[in-house]
Amino acid sequence: MEATPMQPWPIAQMLILLALANGTPVFAKKILDGRFSRPIDGGLRFFDGRPLFGSSKTIRGALLAILMTTAGAPLIGLDWKIGVLVGILAMIGDLLSSFIKRRLGMASSSQASGLDQFPECLLPVLACRGALALTLLDILAIVLLFFVGEVLLSRLLFRFGLRDRPY
Template sequence: MQWIISLYITMFPVILAGVFNMLFLKIPFLKSRCRPIDGGKNWTDGKRIFGDSKSVLGFILMTVLAGLLEVFWGFLLQGLGQNKRSLLYLYFENAPSFNFLIGMLFGFLYMLFELPNSFIKRRLSVSAAEQGDGRRGLKLFFFILDQIDSMFGIMLCLGILVHLTPAQILYAIFLGGLTHVLVNCLLILFRVRKYL
């Protein structure tokens, strides 16, 4: 149980960055400046590469937000004398420069590991809102993938940094997926999101 609490304490800045990223990108001024990563271009099959939902601004914002929130979280844990609660600080010094870089790395990996999922969905003509258009197998597959895709990169990186076992990494990805669902449910409740 202690390990799970430490995992959540370690990952809290990234979770928060994901929420803030979504909120900020709903601000009309920022939303109007979102340009898709794929530049609106199509793949060889004539379909979009990633789609409009993956934007350059979203990618940059998530990366920077995660870095800044990691620095803030580091200061907070330091002030409360709780450094040992974070898995990172069992192996690395709680320093602003490290926190900013590791936060940015986590934010970057969060966004990067969402791209293959988007690419596959465009190939199969699966919309983000409909998740498989009634095709039950695809609907379930992409629902699960949407919850854990960004976790793969982050947890692999964290696993290397803090020496997690493969079983711990898989369990962390599973917990990340459950957390993603719960956070999305809250965002739907507060009308920030329209669907899971």
């Protein structure tokens, strides 16, 4: 049996959409400051008395992330529905990370390497694997590149004052 080669363009397409989904809230926070920054959880607390997600997860960030991935998908040759799917699932993954971090007693916007990257990357990638004909090797490459890219880009954005703290 012959090994299936990695597919650079579908890998790049997923990384671009993931960057849009995860970068848009960061830029929106800097551009819009505190405007329109209502927390998704509305200040609700879970049974443990801790915030459901935390104040840094805003409706503004989630909506803009979904809009940007929806608009970005056709620009890189994908159906807009793929953009919607990536945006929604990246935000669900991000919320899942925040939910878990709150249960672990970590403060909002605190860092948890791996937990901060994998759910928001893996959920959309797995959902799009059929539409983009992603192989297991492609998926592993996307997850690894996203993780490394997020860490490196985070430090760069911090250095330029666009991010409050680096990963």
